[in-house]
Amino acid sequence: MDPMRKFCFSLLTLFIVILGGTIGYTLVEGWPPFESLYMTVITVATVGFKEIHELSDHGKIFTIILIIFGASSLAYTLGTLFQFMVEGQLRTILGRKKLEKKIEALKGHYIVCGYGRIGQLICREFGAKPVPFIVVEQDAELCMKLDENGQLYVHGDATRDEVLLRAGINQAKGLITAVTSDSANVYITLTARGLNPDMFILARASEEGSEIKLKRAGANKVVSPYTIGATRMAHAMLRPSVVDFIEIATGDQELELQLEEIRVLPASALAGTTLLSSNIRKKHGIIIVGIRKDGAKILFNPGSDTLIAAGDTLITLGERxxxxxLERIASGGSSVF
Known part of the structure; x- marks a missing residue:
């Protein structure tokens, strides 16, 4: 039984004892209900007050029984109350300590600022990947929800330096600011860029004209959920098959087809090979849709003689x-080509 239920049970037991004592004195001694209640309370509490009336032999026997049960019930109630208070505080302290240790161990993670509707969807996608991430949220109720879901979070204002530092911004790979206010997103972007100049920052824009301000503040990319939603709805009517294909390839369902990007590390056997000699298509049935060269635009539909270099990002389409x-090989794992 958890401490809260145990405490409620002890209160119920104590109430039954007091009620039984009141009824007992009324029946055995013939006292009025209030005097019987008073006698029961001072007996259960063992305060040592004198009896309000002289007790008969039957009343004395009843009092002995009441003291035994009453003192035990009162001690049990006080014990469960102390346990409930101490365990609750210890659980909170130890839980927070454990959370802080996990946050301190984060490296190469993502920071999501804001746990509203957009932020929750982002966290769901990150969790399905999965990738390490932490949420910065100012609302206490949303923080309780994060705690219940077992997600890492920092309670505070993301525009403040100390809050982002607690979220490990110095070791973060990227930051997403998805709060509802565009002005807050601008402040968060400015703060994050000042603390980590090399980090990738993705910002949410709700109003027209905010995109320019967010990019000036240091955002690498700005996304407007309303614009994306309107465009997707229009394409769903005009190009339904294309939209269905994109949803299948980029969705988080356990489907056969997946569209993914893979970065080639220097230790990979892919580095220095061509698409033809790497046998990516022949051995694994993976289509290389495009290649992003380091710092350059994406090369779509690359030819078979295209050279794969360390640092390239392969945009692939294939089975999970x-x-x-291929991700294992691109990260430096043993090659099967």
Whole structure:
């Protein structure tokens, strides 16, 4: 039984004892209900007050029984109350300590500022990947929800330096600011860029004209959920098959097809090979849709003689197991080509 239920049960037991004592004195001694209640309370509490009336032999026997049960019930109630208070505080302290240790161990993670509707969807996608991330949220109720879901979070204002530092911004790979206010997103972007000049920052824009301000503040990319939603709805009517294909390839459902980007590390066997010699298509059935060269635009539909260099990002289309294997090889794992 958890401490809260145990405490409620002890209160119920104590109430039954007091009620039984009141009724007992009324029946055994013939006292009025209030005097019987008073006698029961001072007996259960063992305060040592004198009896309000002389007790008969039957009343003395009843008092002995009441003292035994009453003192035990009162001690049990006080014990469960102390346990409830101490365990609750210890659980909160120890839980927060454990959370802080996990946050301190984060490296190469993402910071999500804002746990509203957009922020919750982002966290769901990150969790499905999965990738390490932490949420910065100012609302206490949303922080309780994060705690219940077992997600890492920092309670505070993301526009403040100390809050982002607690979220490990110095070791973060990227930051997403998704609060509802565009002005707050601008402040968060300015603060984050000042603390980590090399970090990728993705900002949410709700109003027209905010995109320019967010980019001036230091955002690498600005996304407007309303614009994206309107565009997707229009394409769903005009190009339904294309939209269905994109949803299948980029969705988080356990489907056969997956569209993914894979970065080639220097230790990978892919570095220095061409698309033809790497046998990516032949061995794994993966289509290389495009290649982003380091600092350059995306090369779409690259030819078979295109050279794969360390630092390139391959935009791939294929089955999930094959994509996972290619990710392993691209990160420096043993090659099967």
């Amino acid at each position: 197991p094959a994509i996972k294997e």
